[in-house]
Every structure is written in structure tokens, then in C-alpha cells.
Amino acid sequence: MIDDIKKNIGSEIEMLKEISIYANRIERSSPKERELILPTINALIDSMKIVNNSIPALLGDITLANKLPTNSEIKKEKTIERINYRRAESEFMATIRVKDKGKLFKQLNITESNIKKLRKRGKRKKEEYAEFKAARGYMKLSNRFFLNTAGKLTKKGYFKVLSKELRKANIDVLFQSYIAMIITTSVLSLIIGIVLSIFLMFFNIGIDWPFVSIYQGSYLMRAFIVIWIPIILPILVFGTLYIYPTTEKGTISKKVNQELSFAVIHMSAISGSGIQPSEIFRIIGLSKEYPHLRKEIRKVLNQINLYGYDLVTALNNAASTTSSDKLAELFFGLATTINSGGEFSEFFNKRAETLLTDYRLERQKYAKNAETFMDIYISVVIAAPMILMLFLILLTIGNFDVGLSLVQLSVLVILVMAMINVFFLLFIHLNQPSY
Secondary structure, three states: OHHHHHHHHHHHHHHHHHHHHHHHHHHHOOHHHHHHHHHHHHHHHHHHHHHHHOHHHHHOOOOOOOOOOOHHHHHHHOOEEEEEEEOOOOEEEEEEEHHHHHHHHHHHHHHHHHHHHHHHHHHHOOOOOOOOOOOOOHHHHHHHHHHHHHHHHHHOOOOHHHHHHHHHOOOOOOHHHHHHHHHHHHHHHHHHHHHHHHHHHHEEEOOOOOOEEEOOOOHHHHHHHHOOHHHHHHHHHHHHHHHHHHHHHHHHHHHHHHHHHHHHHHHHHHHOOOOOHHHHHHHHHHOOOOOOHHHHHHHHHHHHHOOOOOHHHHHHHHHHHOOOHHHHHHHHHHHHHHHHOOOHHHHHHHHHHHHHHHHHHHHHHHHHHHHHHHHHHHHHHHHHHHHHHHHHHHHHHOOOOOOOOHHHHHHHHHHHHHHHHHHHHHHHHHHOOOO
16 A cells, blocks of 8 residues: 555655646647646646545555454455556556546546647747858859958948948848859859840840840940840849848838837836846747747847847847847937946836837827828719719710720729729828837
């Protein structure tokens, strides 16, 4: 019986460990995960109670002398039973009362079912961290031919602005490698432009068969036209690759600003508990609610954990490499608050009020603009086409030759209305706020 008691206590200890693990997981889990974790914890607690209820019966059978079993003891043995339940990663062994056997199996089945679901969700939502790898493919080719050239250009002080934009855009490419890729692409576009201009010098390309025909006109005039291709094409390619980090930075900035207002409210609530500022950033950096903002927050954590900087220096460095001006202001303001010994909760509360005010004003501005667009839409898309169609019908009835039949006029008006609708949709989409 002593061995049975040891197994029961060991099983209870294992269940306590599982309860502790899932209780800690609740704090950083989503609402759907909590719906699985809470029943799992309750099922483990009920299982512990069932195992614990059998211990008094086991303690009563412990004696120093072995006696022959009586009829009452034989009946008592039939009230308890040893069970062995194979779980996903362990084996559950305990001695319990027979009447609690069905209830215990039910609780264990609930636990195992929820644990499997939680594991599936964990695997599906597990964040994938991209590790730095050696350059491959096109980047490796660019480094082979122009990495030294890119290094010389950067040492001379060229592309300083591009270096900052590249870091703010969070593009995981070394600065000199990106310059080498720009040079490689520009050279390739120059070669393609030369080949294309030579081809167009002697051939025409049309939409009718044969698609390619020999040019019959003046070659001097033709040369004046095609000579611009190898000049303009590399310039366009170079300019596109040069401004790409800037456009990417603008996109990231909008997404960060979209999450910043609500993240600061979250920070304000956390700071009220007196937690350390670095822990506030760690909580936001590990949260899945702010997928774009947490990348910027992790810059602060990396400055502290990897480079060993203090929080103020880390905030100032991260502010200079973030794509969002609002987030940079937040970092600088928090660094000033730390240096001056101010209250974090008060700082976050005021910053949250400011960001929420900006959020409301942006929404109000967009609502007023939408009302103006609606009035224009009604005038242009609904009233104007009807008046135009009636006017054209009157011209047709009055035997005025407009060059189109009634069916053709109707189709033309429908096409124009469709194009205007598409234009309005694009215009409203481009002018709506990012959050």
C-alpha cells in the first residue's frame, strides 16, 4: 500500500506542475486559448481530488504485521482499484476508489483532448524567426561583382540617406549588399536597353501578323528615338530601387501608427502596477496583438539584452531607426522622463490621451471628407449621366446626327459610369486614414 500512496502523490505532483504551467500561460493567451485552458485546469483539479480521496482508504491498510484477510477486508479491497492511463507524453498510475473510476477517466479525457488542441494551436501560431543566412542567388551574384565597388562608394560618403532609410524599412539586407544589388540591376538594365535599342533600330513590333517586321524608314530618325532607351531604362531602375526603402518605410510607419494608440493604452495599464519600464517593453514585444509595433519594440530589447545598453540609450538609438515619427516621439519622451525621474504611469496616460485625440480627429476628418465625396458622387455619377442620356435621346429623336445609335449611347453611358465608380472607389481608398 505504501507504493500505491507514493504513486498517487507522484501523480498529484505531476498534475500540479501542469496546472502551474497552464495558469501562467493564461496571461499571454488569446480568448480562444483561454476557453481551452480553463476547462483543462478544472479537469486536473478534479482529477487530483479523486486521487486524493483514495489516500485515507490506503492509509488504513498499512500495518506492521501481515494478517489473513477477513471477509470485510476482501470487500474493502474491492472498493479500490489500481489504474494505468497512458497519456500523450507520460503514464498516469494511481490507486483510486472504484466508484470514482469513471469520473476520473472522464476528467483525464477532457484534459488530453484540450491539451492536443492547445498543441495544435501552438504549432499553427508559433512565430517563425528568420535567421541571418549567407547571401544566395541574385544577391550572391551582386556581391561577387560589385561588393568591393559598393564598399568604396559607402566609404566615400555616398548613399548616407539610403542607409538610414534601409534600417527604418526593416529590410534584412546588408547596406553594402543592397548597393551592390542596385549597381548590378542597373548594369543589367543598361545591357538590356542596348540590345533592345539595336533590335528596334532595324525592326518594328506591331499587333498585327506578322508581329515583327523590318523597318523601312529613315535610320537617322530611328536612331534618335531608340538611343534614349539605354539611357532612360537604367535611370528608372536605379531610381526605383533607391526609393523602394523609403516607400516601404512609409507603409510600415502607417501600420505602426495604427497600433500605437492602443499599445500605449496597454502600456499605461501595465505601468500602473509599478513594473519596471524594460518589462513593459518586453510584454509588448512578446505580445501578438501588435505584429508591426513589436518589431520596433524589439529594437529596444535588443539594445538592452544584446548590446548591454541602458534603457535611456536604447530608447534614443531605437528612436533614430524607427519608421514612425509618433513612436520616435514616444521613445524620446520616455527617455526624458527616465532622466528627469518622472512617473511612467503619468507619462503613458498623457501620451495615450494625445494619441486617442489624434485618432478621433483623424476619424472625424475622414467622416467629413466622406460626406463631401458622397455629395460629389451623387452629382456626378447619378444625376449627370441621367441628364446626359436624356439629352442624347432628345438629340436622336430630333433627328440630330450624333454618330451613335440609342443602344450605343446606352452602352457608352454605362461604361463611363463604371469607370467613374472605379475612380471614386480608388480615390476613397487612397484617402482613408490608416487606422
